[in-house]
Amino acid sequence: MAELENAAFEQAAAEHLLETVFAPWVRDLSLSVEAIHPPGSGGGAGASLRMKFSNRLCREGGIICGQALMSLADTAMVFAVASACGRYRPMTTVDQTSHFLKPAANADVLADARIVRLGRSMAFGQVLLTTAFDPKPVAMVSSAYALM
Numbered sequence: 001m002a003e004l005e006n007a008a009f010e011q012a013a014a015e016h017l018l019e020t021v022f023a024p025w026v027r028d029l030s031l032s033v034e035a036i037h038p039p040g041s042g043g044g045a046g047a048s049l050r051m052k053f054s055n056r057l058c059r060e061g062g063i064i065c066g067q068a069l070m071s072l073a074d075t076a077m078v079f080a081v082a083s084a085c086g087r088y089r090p091m092t093t094v095d096q097t098s099h100f101l102k103p104a105a106n107a108d109v110l111a112d113a114r115i116v117r118l119g120r121s122m123a124f125g126q127v128l129l130t131t132a133f134d135p136k137p138v139a140m141v142s143s144a145y146a147l148m
Helices: 003-008 011-020 066-085
Strands: 032-037 046-051 091-100 109-117 124-133 136-148
Touching: 011 032, 011 066, 032 066, 046 066, 066 091, 066 109, 066 124, 066 136
Parallel strands: none
Antiparallel strands: 032 046, 046 109, 091 136, 109 124, 124 136
16 A cells, blocks of 8 residues: 555556455445546546446335445545545545435446545545436535545
8 A cells, every 4th residue: 555655646546546445345336437637627636436337236216225326425535535635545534424316227327526625634525426327416425534
C-alpha cells in the first residue's frame, strides 16, 4: 500500500486500489473505475464508477437494493478523496446520508462522486447515482470521511 500513497492518483492507481484495498464482497459488486477527475478539472476533484447490473444485487422486479447503491456511493467517494489528495489515504466513513429518488432497475448504475471540501483530517463529498440509460438521478448521497 505504501507504493499507492507515493504515486500520482490516476487511472492505473485507481484500478490497483480497487483490486487490493477493498473487502472481497465490495469487489463482488463488479465495480469499474470509469474516470478520475483531478483537482482543478471541471466539476472539481472526484471519480466516476460503474456498478455492473446483476440479479444478485436485486430484490423483486429487478430493482437494485439500496444496500448495493450505498456501497457503490461509499466506494466512489474513496476514489474521489484519493483524487483530491493526489494519492490514496486510508480513511473511514463518518457519515453517509442517502436520498433515494427513484428505483434503479435492470441497468448498470453510475456514480459521480465529487469532493465538496477537503481538510487535513476530514473530507466531505456528494455522489449522484444514475443508471447507464437515464441521466435522471436515482439517488443523491452526502458523505463525510475521517482521514487517517
